[in-house]
Amino acid sequence: MPETVTREDSAGVATLTMLRPGLSSASRRELLGLVQDVAADESVRAVLLTGTGRAFCVGQDLNESRVRREAAAEPAEDPDQPLPVLVEEYNPLVLALSGLRVPLVVGLNGACAGAGLGLALTGDLRVAAAGAKITTAFAGVALSSDSGVASRLVHCVGGARAAELLLLPEPFLSETALQWGLVHRVVPPERVLAEAWALAARLAAGPTVAYRAIKTVLATAATDSLEETLALEARLQTRAGQAADHREAVEAFLAKRPPVFTGH
Known part of the structure; x- marks a missing residue:
């Protein structure tokens, strides 16, 4: 212990x-x-x-x-x-x-x-x-x-x-x-x-993949140029958009029910 x-x-x-x-x-x-x-x-x-x-x-x-x-x-x-x-x-x-x-x-x-x-x-x-x-x-x-x-x-x-x-x-x-x-x-x-x-x-209980992307952007946003931040956001959002959590969020929104995120 x-x-x-x-x-x-x-x-x-x-x-x-x-x-x-x-x-x-x-x-x-x-x-x-x-x-x-x-x-x-x-x-x-x-x-x-x-x-x-x-x-x-x-x-x-x-x-x-x-x-x-x-x-x-x-x-x-x-x-x-x-x-x-x-x-x-x-x-x-x-x-x-x-x-x-x-x-x-x-x-x-x-x-x-x-x-x-x-x-x-x-x-x-x-x-x-x-x-x-x-x-x-x-x-x-x-x-x-x-x-x-x-x-x-x-x-x-x-x-x-x-x-x-x-x-x-x-x-x-x-x-x-x-x-x-x-x-x-x-x-x-x-x-x-x-x-x-x-x-x-x-x-x-939230969208872990999205949180990870947000943390990554925040870590460099204060020092990177706008162009660098935009490029990083584009890469990270592309990945997040392919995750199961994003699909679940969209389906839950359309079905008017709370989403259930798995962290993937």
Whole structure:
């Protein structure tokens, strides 16, 4: 059994729950393994990532970080050489979550900071607890950003606000995050898991092939030219139009009945 992360499957939704607020090496590796497992599981049609208690994820376990730093015999010979922990653990985890071919819903049950914000922003849809505190945190411990936070913030809130949030890492509430577009829904804390799971279940019952195409377009739409986006849309819609889910959607519409999607 995992010590820091659990997986529970129901109705096509794989729920991954982080049991500790801080990201230790063990939790990063366990979460990455579970994300890779659900990515390879064809029965999974949506993923829900959440935490427990009063925190979703507050980023790096600073106690573990201090121990690792003190255990280092000598400083790195090349200060420009990336830290192995970033290259081998953080980056693969963010890429694995971002690269899921099925929709990812994040249930922000509580506080979210640093790399935890990076994990949250990999979600396609985010449901947050009312009053939850969010912060970039990095500059507060004299670090630059990691886990894709800078890139995601620029895309979500624009360069000016991203700079403010990173340079002046003051906490803000989920209600403000909703106004800025960083989260999609804010609900009472006791309703976060139920609301996020219901959203994931709705997506799991939907047209998976179309969702996959939409995720692909959204991943590059902000940086591609209009011509490139149009060409990509044409290819992806052609594929989606040949899928069983599209035929079912058309037949259901004409028959005036709810569609039943199979994910193919």
